[in-house]
Amino acid sequence: MDDLRTRFAALAAGRPVVLVLVGLLAVAVLGGAVLIGAGQASGSTAERDVVRVVPTTPAPTPLLVHVSGAVRSPGLVSLPVGARVVDAVAAAGGPTSAADESVVNLAARVADGQQVVVPKRGAAPAATAAAGTATGATVSLSSATAEQLETLPRIGPALAARIIAYREAHGGFSSVDELGQVGGIGPKTLAGLRDLVTP
Known part of the structure; x- marks a missing residue:
């Protein structure tokens, strides 16, 4: 127990x-x-x-463009990267009733420091030494950038690329007439560019 x-x-x-x-x-x-x-x-x-x-990608620096001629508020305008001549003209208040937009390539992209000139109807193109103006400028075919070439009437990205390819293959342009040898530039386009470009 x-x-x-x-x-x-x-x-x-x-x-x-x-x-x-x-x-x-x-x-x-x-x-x-x-x-x-x-x-x-x-x-x-x-x-x-x-x-x-x-960190996020910083916003690109805006472009500073000088718009002159037949626009309501000529002067400097600030535009986003990728803007076109039509945006520059709109930022300058739009064209006046006397403006001749038919000689301006409104679809061309603008570059920083570029001048966009909107002439009056019937006015002769204004000569200027600065390359890269939207109209009335002398643009050097042998040294202009694609953006500067695109400011010329009837010259878009594809034709600008062909002009650059031609000058690289031939060591530049010896005359304005040689521009007619670039594919896509016919007699009518060449005639419209003759007073706006230099070799």
């Missing part, structure tokens, strides 16, 4: 130890799960923070 009591007492004394061990194990498992979850949450937050601090 005493032996049975001793065994029962030992069992009763050991049960709290087992319960404590089970409780500690449960707390450890729960704590580990909480730490893992917190680590994953903080990792995803860190990733989101990294995405937020990635």
Whole structure:
């Protein structure tokens, strides 16, 4: 009987130890799960923070263009990159009632520092030494950029590229008439460009 009591007492004394061990194990498992979850949450937050601090591409510098001639508000206008002559004319208040827009390539892209001249109807093209004006300018066929060539009447990106390809293949232009050898430039286009370009 005493032996049975001793065994029962030992069992009763050991049960709290087992319960404590089970409780500690449960707390450890729960704590580990909480730490893992917190680590994953903080990792995803860190990733989101990294995405937020990635610098964006800076906005391109606007173009400064001088618009003169038969426009309502001649002067300097600021335009976004990729703007065309029609945008420059609109930024200068639009053409006046006397403007002759038929000799201006309104679809040509403008370049920074370019002058856009809108002549009056019946007026002779104004001569200017600055290359790259929209009309009435002398543009050097042997040195003008594609943007400057596109300011000429009837010259778009494709023809400007052909002119540059021709001059690179032939070492420049020796005369304005040689422009007629560029594919896509016929007699009518050449006649319209003759007073606006130099070799």
